Structures are given as C-alpha cells and as structure tokens.
Amino acid sequence: xxxxxxxxxxxxxxxxxxxxxxxxxxxxxxxxxxxxxxxxxxxxxxxxxxxxxxxxxxxxxxxxxxxxxxxxxxxxxxxxxxxxxxxxxxxxxxxxxxxxxxxxxxxxxxxxxxxxxxxxxxxxxxxxxxxxxxxxxxxxxxxxxxxxxxxxxxxxxxxxxxxxxxxxxxxxxxxxxxxxxxxxxxxxxxxxxxxxxxxxxxxxxxxxxxxxxxxxxxxxxxxxxxxxxxxxxxxxxxxxxxxxxxxxxxxxxxxxxxxxxxxxxxxxxxxxxxxxxxxxxxxxxxxxxxx
Amino acid sequence: xxxxxxxxxxxxxxxxxxxxxxxxxxxxxxxxxxxxxxxxxxxxxxxxxxxxxxxxxxxxxxxxxxxxxxxxxxxxxxxxxxxxxxxxxxxxxxxxxxxxxxxxxxxxxxxxxxxxxxxxxxxxxxxxxxxxxxxxxxxxxxxxxxxxxxxxxxxxxxxxxxxxxxxxxxxxxxxxxxxxxxxxxxxxxxxxxxxxxxxxxxxxxxxxxxxxxxxxxxxxxxxxxxxxxxxxxxxxxxxxxxxxxxxxxxxxxxxxxxxxxxxxxxxxxxxxxxxxxxxxxxxxxxxxxxxxxxxxxxxxxxxxxxxxx
Numbered sequence: 001x002x003x004x005x006x007x008x009x010x011x012x013x014x015x016x017x018x019x020x021x022x023x024x025x026x027x028x029x030x031x032x033x034x035x036x037x038x039x040x041x042x043x044x045x046x047x048x049x050x051x052x053x054x055x056x057x058x059x060x061x062x063x064x065x066x067x068x069x070x071x072x073x074x075x076x077x078x079x080x081x082x083x084x085x086x087x088x089x090x091x092x093x094x095x096x097x098x099x100x101x102x103x104x105x106x107x108x109x110x111x112x113x114x115x116x117x118x119x120x121x122x123x124x125x126x127x128x129x130x131x132x133x134x135x136x137x138x139x140x141x142x143x144x145x146x147x148x149x150x151x152x153x154x155x156x157x158x159x160x161x162x163x164x165x166x167x168x169x170x171x172x173x174x175x176x177x178x179x180x181x182x183x184x185x186x187x188x189x190x191x192x193x194x195x196x197x198x199x200x201x202x203x204x205x206x207x208x209x210x211x212x213x214x215x216x217x218x219x220x221x222x223x224x225x226x227x228x229x230x231x232x233x234x235x236x237x238x239x240x241x242x243x244x245x246x247x248x249x250x251x252x253x254x255x256x257x258x259x260x261x262x263x264x265x266x267x268x269x270x271x272x273x274x275x276x277x278x279x280x281x282x283x284x285x286x287x288x289x290x291x
Numbered sequence: 292x293x294x295x296x297x298x299x300x301x302x303x304x305x306x307x308x309x310x311x312x313x314x315x316x317x318x319x320x321x322x323x324x325x326x327x328x329x330x331x332x333x334x335x336x337x338x339x340x341x342x343x344x345x346x347x348x349x350x351x352x353x354x355x356x357x358x359x360x361x362x363x364x365x366x367x368x369x370x371x372x373x374x375x376x377x378x379x380x381x382x383x384x385x386x387x388x389x390x391x392x393x394x395x396x397x398x399x400x401x402x403x404x405x406x407x408x409x410x411x412x413x414x415x416x417x418x419x420x421x422x423x424x425x426x427x428x429x430x431x432x433x434x435x436x437x438x439x440x441x442x443x444x445x446x447x448x449x450x451x452x453x454x455x456x457x458x459x460x461x462x463x464x465x466x467x468x469x470x471x472x473x474x475x476x477x478x479x480x481x482x483x484x485x486x487x488x489x490x491x492x493x494x495x496x497x498x499x500x501x502x503x504x505x506x507x508x509x510x511x512x513x514x515x516x517x518x519x520x521x522x523x524x525x526x527x528x529x530x531x532x533x534x535x536x537x538x539x540x541x542x543x544x545x546x547x548x549x550x551x552x553x554x555x556x557x558x559x560x561x562x563x564x565x566x567x568x569x570x571x572x573x574x575x576x577x578x579x580x581x582x583x584x585x586x587x588x589x590x591x592x593x594x595x596x597x598x599x600x
Contacts (some may be wrong), residue, residue: 023406030398031415034475038418039442041430055438056447104327112321119328126335131585132536132557133577136564137341140333162332163327192319221423223539224557227566239425243543246429255439262430266422273421277414282419284480285487 021031038266045069045260062195068256072264075250075257076199076241077234081266084236085151085230090219097162097215098208104163105170106196108181120171127164135228142229149235154226158219166211169283173207174200210283213276217269238265314421326347342574350571363575372551376559377583379552384534387470390569391530392523395481396476402513403489413486417479424476428543431472435544446533446589459545462552469540469553488522489515524595528588534585556580 024183041059044052045068047061052068073079107113108120138157143265147153177200226237236244242261246253273280325407347361350356367373398555402413402447419427434442437455446452458468492515516523538557541547547562554562564573 020406024403027401027406027409027412030401031412033447034416034419034479037427037430037434037475038422040434054440057439058442066578098331100327104324107323111323113318113320116320116324119324122336123327123331128588129335129339129581130432130532130536132538132560133581134335134338136570136573136577137338137345139565140341140570141334141338156330157334160330163331167327180318192323207295210352217421220563221425223425223542225425227542228561230426239423242429243425246543255433255436258429259433262426262433266424266430269421270422271419272417274414281483284483291530 025101041259041266044256045263047256049254049256052259053254068254068260069264071244071254071257072260075245076236079235079241079261082236082238082241083264085235088151088221089155089158089217090235093158093162093219094151094212094215095168096155096159098165098212100159100206101166101170101211102201102204104167105172105174105204106200108167108171109174120167121165123164125164126160127168131161132224135225138225139228149230149232151235151287153218154237155230157225157229158215158222162211162215162218165214169211170204170206171203177203195284199263204223206279206282209276213272213280214283216272220269315334342577345571346575346578348571350569350574352568352570355471356571359571364579366572367579371555373559375551376554377433379554380535380556383466383470383537383555384531386466387473387534388468388527388530390474391478391481392527395478395485395526398478398482399489400487403486413483416482419476420475421478424473424539425543427472427476428447428540431458432544434518436552437469462548465545465549465553469544472544473534473537473540477530481530484526485519485522490520491522492518494536520595524592526592527595531591532584532588533585559564 017073043061044057046064046066047058047068048063048065049067049071051058069079076082091210104123108116141154142148142157145153147156181199181203182195185195189201219289221239222237223239223243228242230236230240233244242258242265244250245258245261298303337587341522345356347358347360348356349362350357398416402409402416434440437443442458443452443455446454455492456464459465459540496514496518497510500514505513536557537555538561541553541558542561545553547558556576560573560576563576
C-alpha cells in the first residue's frame with residue numbers, strides 16, 4: 001500500500017534562526033496540554049476517595065487505592081453489567097460491519113450486475129445524511145421489531161451507520177488486488193466464496209482491520225443513539241452509565257468514582273488506537289488517497 | 292446484454308475479457324452486496340422517508356397519528372426555542388471553527404517538521420480524538436468544577452483568577468469552556484487532515500521557491516495555503532457539520548442551561564421527539580436542519596472551490 005508517498009523531509013537544514021531546542025520545548029508544552037486532562041483523570045481515579053474529593057484538589061495520591069473503582073462498581077446493576085452491554089454491542093458491531101462490508105466491497109469491486117452503481121451510490125449517500133436526523137423514526141422501527149432496549153438492536157443501528165465507510169474502504173481494498181490472481185484461482189476451480197475467503201481476504205486484511213477499528217471506536221464511544229434506544233437502567237451502555245452518575249441518578253456526584261468510570265471508558269479506545277495506529281490513519285486518508 | 296458502467300473506477304473492469312459463466316456471476320455480485328443493501332434500506336432509507344412522512348403528521352408516542360399537512364412546519368416559525376436554538380448553534384459553530392482551524396494549522400506545520408521523535412508528538416496531540424465525546428465531556432465537567440476541578444486551581448496559582456469560577460453556570464463562560472474542551476478533543480482530527488494535504492504538496496515547489504529567496508511566510512501564503520484549498524474545504528465541511536450537530540457536550544456539560552440558552556438544534560429535536568414525544572414535530576425539525584446542512588456544505592464547497600488556479 002502506497003498511502004503516504006514519500007518521507008516527509010521538507011528541508012534538510014532547519015533554518016538557523018529557529019533553534020531546534022525551542023521547537024522541542026514547544027512540542028513538549030503542547031503534549032502536556034493535550035495529555036494533562038486524561039492523565040489527571042487516571043491519577044485521580046487511583047486516589048483514596050477522601051483525596052479525590054478534596055477541595056481544592058490535592059496533588060499526587062498519597063497511596064494507590066482501588067476504592068474509587070469499588071464505589072463505581074456499586075452504581076446501578078454494577079459496572080460488570082454495563083461493561084458487558086458495551087462490550088457485546090461493540091463485538092456485534094465490529095463483526096457485523098466487517099462481514100457485511102467485506103462481502104459488499106467484494107461484490108462492488110469484482111462483479112457487474114444490474115443497478116450496481118445505484119446501490120453503491122445509495123450506500124455512500126448515507127454518509128452525507130447525519131444519523132441524528134433519522135433517530136425519531138428509527139426509534140419507532142426498533143420498537144416495531146421489538147429491538148428497543150436490546151443489545152442486538154443497538155448493534156444493528158451502529159452497523160448501518162458504519163456501512164458507508166466500511167463498504168467504501170473494502171471496495172477500494174479489493175480494487176488493489178491484481179485481477180490475474182483471481183483469474184488463476186478461478187481457472188483452478190475455486191468458487192466465488194472460497195476465492196474471497198482463501199485468496200483475497202489475506203490481501204485485503206488491512207482494510208478489514210481499518211473498518212473494524214472504526215466500528216469498535218464508534219460503537220464504544222457513541223452517546224446519543226444509546227441514550228435514546230437504551231432507556232432501561234440495566235441496558236445502559238458505558239457512556240450512558242457515566243452520564244447517569246454525573247446526573248445524580250445514584251446520589252450526590254462522587255467525583256473519584258466518576259473518574260474511575262471515565263478511565264475505564266477511555267483506556268480501551270486509546271489502547272486500540274495505539275496498537276493499530278497505522279490502520280486508523282489509513283482510514284482517515286482513505287477518502288482522499290485511493291489505495 | 293453487456294453492462295458498461297460509467298464511473299472511472301470501472302474502466303479497468305470493463306476492459307477485462309468476459310468470462311464464460313457471466314450470467315451466473317452477475318447474480319452472484321448482487322448476492323454479495325445484498326446484506327449491506329438490506330441493512331441500509333431498513334435502517335437508513337426507510338427511516339429517512341419516514342422522517343418526511345412523519346413531519347406531516349401529529350405523531351404522539353402512543354395513540355393515533357393524524358395527518359396535518361404542513362402544520363408542523365408553520366408552527367415551527369413561531370417556536371421561539373427553535374429560533375433561539377438555531378441561533379445558538381450558529382453562534383457556537385462560528386465561534387469554535389476559527390480556533391480549531393488556526394490551532395490545527397499550526398500543529399500540522401509543527402508535526403510536519405523533519406524533527407526526530409516528531410511522530411510521538413503527533414500521536415500525543417491526536418489521542419483525544421479517539422476517546423468518546425461523552426467521556427471527554429464528563430472529564431471536562433470535573434476539570435471545570437468550581438470545588439474539585441483542576442482548572443480553577445491552576446488559574447488561581449497562576450494568579451489569573453481569584454476564588455473560583457463556576458464556568459458552566461453562565462452562558463459566556465460556559466461557551467468558552469466548552470469551546471476549549473471540544474477544541475482539545477477534536478483539533479487533532481483537523482490537524483491530521485491538513486497534514487495529509489501538506490505532505491501531498493511536491494517538495495520541488497518549496498525548493499524552487501527557496502532558491503528564489505521566498506521567506507517562510509511567503510511560502511506559506513503562496514504555496515501551502517493555495518495548494519491546500521481542497522483539503523481545507525473538506526476539513527471545513529466536516530468540522531462545521533460536526534459543530535452544527537453538537538449535542539453530547541451540551542447535554543452532559545450544561546444540560547441546556549442556564550435558562551435553556553445552550554440548547555442546540557439537535558438537542559431541541561431530541562427534546563421534542565423523546566422528552567415531549569412530539570415525534571411529528573421532531574421530524575419536521577429534522578428535515579429543516581437537514582436542509583440547512585445541505586445548503587451549508589454546498590455553500591462551503593462552492594466558496595472554497597471558486598477561483599482555483
């Protein structure tokens with residue numbers, strides 16, 4: 001994949017008037033500004049509750065304490081229940097998005113069929129209409145299907161929102177696979193399905209990973225749709241639980257416990273991003289640079 | 292009959308020799324795309340059409356809906372909260388777009404420098420983008436809190452304020468605080484878009500300009516900015532639409548207050564459809580907002596594509 005073409009050397013010599021160390025100091029100050037809120041939240045979550053609630057806030061914790069996490073676990077049906085909800089929805093969303101996008105990407109890249117361009121356009125158009133605009137009828141459709149307040153129901157909605165991006169990425173990925181490879185496999189008597197699974201999937205794997213990461217992050221982080229479709233307390237996803245804690249649903253706001261929840265909520269996103277950074281960035285540039 | 296599709300991407304495909312089992316393959320293709328098409332139809336196209344249909348009805352959560360023509364649209368004109376929400380959303384968008392773009396541009400220039408370890412800084416500035424807006428809003432509610440929050444303490448220690456500010460308690464400080472928090476959360480995204488555009492500019496142009504003695508600012512003004520035009524257009528459309536659809540940060544951080552002043556357009560749709568269960572009216576609001584968004588993105592693309600070259 002030749003996404004970002006050449007190494008980014010702009011000029012060999014940095015202009016002598018701007019000293020390199022000044023630039024580094026600027027970079028470091030900015031890094032502190034960007035990382036401070038997250039770091040401070042994580043540190044506070046490990047403070048003993050009395051220190052986490054101190055007015056004004058104290059500095060570093062006097063010792064590492066898990067009490068905020070234990071208190072957080074006491075909200076509602078327990079953190080485990082909400083983690084289960086969020087993780088299940090995320091897994092279903094990733095699996096559904098990856099499977100549907102791969103199949104559709106293969107179909108759009110490799111076959112000719114009636115109304116093909118119309119269907120491709122239809123899927124891409126949904127990218128231009130914000131999902132916030134269709135939540136009202138979606139609420140009724142999920143209700144009619146008996147899917148309100150169910151984990152698969154929310155996952156179905158998330159998969160649909162992910163499809164335009166996923167199908168686009170996968171169509172582009174399949175476009176890069178040399179046709180000769182496919183022809184050879186077909187001559188050997190490979191069926192369409194096994195051709196996809198055994199010959200092409202290994203080649204388009206980066207696209208699959210990219211589609212999967214975006215599906216995970218969007219499902220894990222999404223707030224508004226989950227707020228509307230999951231209104232039974234035991235069906236909340238993690239972001240909705242956090243909001244309820246802040247709303248005082250479980251008594252006066254316990255700031256230490258809330259930061260324990262925030263930490264649990266943001267760490268998976270950051271971890272997934274750091275692990276798969278290259279694939280994530282390919283997703284960002286995928287729109288402008290065709291693979 | 293032989294199908295030839297019009298798009299350029301299909302040029303390669305149509306140049307292929309036709310295989311024997313062509314008719315079978317035609318329907319195979321349809322089968323592959325069918326699941327995705329079905330999902331999109333049920334959970335996107337259908338609700339989109341229903342939004343239009345529902346907007347012409349009085350549609351309560353329970354009980355019979357009644358057709359009322361364009362009544363929802365006409366009562367919208369006298370809905371003071373709608374106009375105030377629309378005004379607030381526009382104000383928020385106008386206020387947050389410049390800081391995001393100026394900061395993103397400076398950051399992109401910085402992380403594009405050929406410095407060692409620069410990739411680490413690029414990643415650091417980008418990290419807030421990948422966490423949820425919900426989680427980041429809750430993080431900032433706490434940071435901004437007048438009693439336990441770190442921001443007031445830091446500002447007090449720097450002698451910028453005395454005592455504690457209740458940031459989210461009045462509209463002006465609330466907008467300012469939310470703009471800071473959302474800029475922190477989203478600026479990395481615009482930075483990477485601009486960076487990608489900058490890296491696509493051929494280095495020879497800069498080298499030629501430097502031979503001619505162009506200054507840093509001169510190169511910025513006459514090479515980088517003009518050649519980044521289409522990238523900026525894309526980033527601007529994405530950023531403006533994102534701000535126009537703001538909901539999470541106001542629902543979580545100010546709950547629409549004080550005195551309903553920070554209820555955004557999407558927030559007002561949410562309240563009508565899911566708090567008052569006036570779903571027909573909520574749909575009419577959605578259609579109007581969608582119309583505004585379409586006009587807005589076309590306008591931005593037109594403005595930025597004009598007089599290229």
